[in-house]
Amino acid sequence: MTAAAQVASLPGVVAMIARCTCCPYTLHNLLRALPADGLVAPLVSFLALAQRLPVADLWPCLRASAWLSDRAVFMDGLRLLALPLPLSLDSWQAVDTLRMHASQVAVVAKASMQDAASWHGARLVACALMGHDSDTDAHLVAVAGWMRSARSLRRVDLLHMAQSDTTAALRTFFAALPTQLETLCIANAGDPLFNTFLETQLVATVTRLALCTLRLNFLHVREPARAKAIADALHACSTLHTLELSYGTGILQAMLHRPLPMRLRHLDIATFELHDPGPLLRALHGARLTHLSLRDETASRHHAPSDAVVHVLAVLPTMAAISHVSLTFVEASTAMATTLSLVLPQLRQLEELRLRVRWRNETMAERALVQWLAPVLPRCRRLQRLALHNLAWDDMRWRLLDAALPHTIQYLCLDDDTREAPLEYSSDRVQVCCHRPTRMGCHLPQPTWWKTHEWGAPRPCRFSDT
Structure with missing residues (x-):
């Protein structure tokens, strides 16, 4: 039995490793290397979501x-939250x-x-x-x-x-x-x-x-x-x-x-x-x-x-x-x-x-x-x-x-603040983002936590955390 198969035979261990993994790209690579039938349902949903959304939007x-x-x-998404x-x-x-x-x-x-x-x-x-x-x-x-x-x-x-x-x-x-x-x-x-x-x-x-x-x-x-x-x-x-x-x-x-x-x-x-x-x-x-x-x-x-x-x-x-x-x-x-x-x-x-x-x-x-x-x-x-x-x-x-x-290489981002026309480029080997508008979003989002263009009066929120 391969090491991957041994790990996959213990779904609870995989879930525990996932909870200790902060990097979404590391987690994605790990889960793709394991047999899907050995994963708990939330992690199977993670892989399904990663086909349609950037992994940085899914984890942590x-x-x-x-x-x-x-x-x-x-x-x-509901299963992943569980x-x-x-x-x-x-x-x-x-x-x-x-x-x-x-x-x-x-x-x-x-x-x-x-x-x-x-x-x-x-x-x-x-x-x-x-x-x-x-x-x-x-x-x-x-x-x-x-x-x-x-x-x-x-x-x-x-x-x-x-x-x-x-x-x-x-x-x-x-x-x-x-x-x-x-x-x-x-x-x-x-x-x-x-x-x-x-x-x-x-x-x-x-x-x-x-x-x-x-x-x-x-x-x-x-x-x-x-x-x-x-x-x-x-x-x-x-x-x-x-x-x-x-x-x-x-x-x-x-x-x-x-x-x-x-x-x-x-x-x-x-x-x-x-x-x-x-x-x-x-x-x-x-x-x-x-x-x-x-x-x-x-x-x-x-x-x-x-x-x-x-x-x-x-x-x-x-x-x-x-x-x-x-x-x-x-x-x-x-x-x-x-x-x-x-x-x-x-x-x-x-x-x-x-x-x-x-x-x-x-x-x-x-x-x-x-x-x-x-x-x-x-x-x-x-x-x-x-x-x-x-x-x-x-x-x-x-x-x-x-x-x-x-x-x-897995991801290539070609973001441009001033681009007026989309770039009609594609690659068979990597996932390219931000070269043209897509529903997928950016695979490598900027890690800044604040955005100065949002500075101003806060929008009213109707939220209860109870």
Whole structure:
């Protein structure tokens, strides 16, 4: 009996392995390798759903809007939820019907504190909250009240947009974050009072909670001593393995004064001000990261694009465990293409590569990027997912890329923010997405948890989590 058959002969073991698997692609590959008749019904439904929906919409939460987009898969979705699997409410469409079928709910559609004040938290595993001027101190205190006893709550997202002084209520809110919380995501839409509050509150919160993931966006810490105190707390947090620092100042600079924490595995950086990449390169050298995401939107100086991404590429081979690389840059360059062709074959563990031009310029270097990539892609022997965003395409470049894709590639995303006409390309070997409108959706969705185009007054929600 083969090893796969032995595992499949114990459906309960497979289900247990599935529950411990966070990556949807890993789970999909595992289940496809096993005989279907040895899987429990929810996992059989997972494979059926994966024929019609992206696996990232199915795991580790079932995304409600994707599920509802195809009525033919409704029953398979119900069976998958019985695993049990959390239902991710990313919209308020048919929310009352959906919540009846889920024992665990992750509310990722942002709700105001006023709306969330009436919740109970009994079934919540995650919630996305928005602080707005329409919220009162009483609303924040009410949310804090149920949050203290929300035993299943593992993630809280907070987008603060209020301009009024709610410091006292916010202190109550942060004190109520439950000790079992694993993920905390905070974005500030520009309130200086909230910014000042977080400068001191963050140290206490990181020290009290055993966070695995912390994401901070648009937080500016001007005082070096306070930035150092936050960086010290992050270094001292023995459970932290994922850190995002996006479009802020102070904390990143303080973090880079020393090597990255040895336990940190995922680092996500977005910045407008990476004029001197030296500290970042020294911190990355030899780091034990498996995932690195860099969005460099530094403005050009003297008509020359930022070359920080080129230097970061050059340091990647010193990171032996790196398996996921995502790079966003203002403009492609010949130096970048050359460095890519030299570096990629050295990344022995590389499974996922995302390259995104911030604005499509159609420069010579940008058009030549695929030509530089094509000869080295076959040497990336573990590459399974490739995203090339905002690049110009023609038939020649597409044929060149399609022929160069290694046999390990499963997904290719060709998203473009400015594309006016669909690309009529297809491949017999890989699943291509975002090149033309389809019901299937994106196989490699952007991992950002906040979207600035959604910032504004929260939509009223009629939702009860009881």
